Each structure stands twice: as C-alpha cells, then as structure tokens.
Amino acid sequence: MLRVPVSGQRLDILEWLRDPAVHFPPQRYGDLVEDGVSPEALAAKLGVSRAVARTHLDLLTGVGLLRAKKIRRRTFYRRDEWRIAEVAHFFEKGW
Secondary structure, eight states: OTTSOOOOOHHHHHHTTSHHHHOOOOOOOOOTTTTTHHHHHHHHHHSSSSHHHHHHHHHHHHSSSSEEEETEEEEEEOOOHHHHHHHHHHHHHHH
C-alpha cells in the first residue's frame, strides 16, 4: 500500500465516501450509504472519464480502503472503515 503514490483525487474520493448522501445524488440502483457509489457518479464528481475513475477505485479497493459490491451488472464502492482505522493506527504508532 505504501508503494502507491497518494493522489489528491483519491483522497477526495475517500472523503466524499465518508458521507455519500451529502456528496452524491440518489442512484437508480443501490443505496448510497449501504451499497456505495457507482463509478459513473464518482467520475462525474471528479470531472474525469469513467475509466480514470475506475482506475482510482480499483487501486483503492486493491489496497483495502474501499469495498466493492455488485448489484445487477453494476459495481458500487464504499469505504472500509475498519481497514482505514487499522491503517491510521499504524501511522499513529510510527510503525
């Protein structure tokens, strides 16, 4: 996880997903809080293509900071609060 460069956009994604109902409009499928946010909604908010948004989401999911959930043929993303707290704890301890 530490080998991945931190991006301002990725930090924005993590911040927005802390309270998705405030930052994103309601979705047709999936609850924003329970299921997560679609890549399309994140791409629109970031002002980037869906492929760029998916790259950020895949990276954050790969390091364990986000969880992906499939509903129908769509994937929704939400924060993994337990994992984020675990990572924050390691940084607080100074390794």
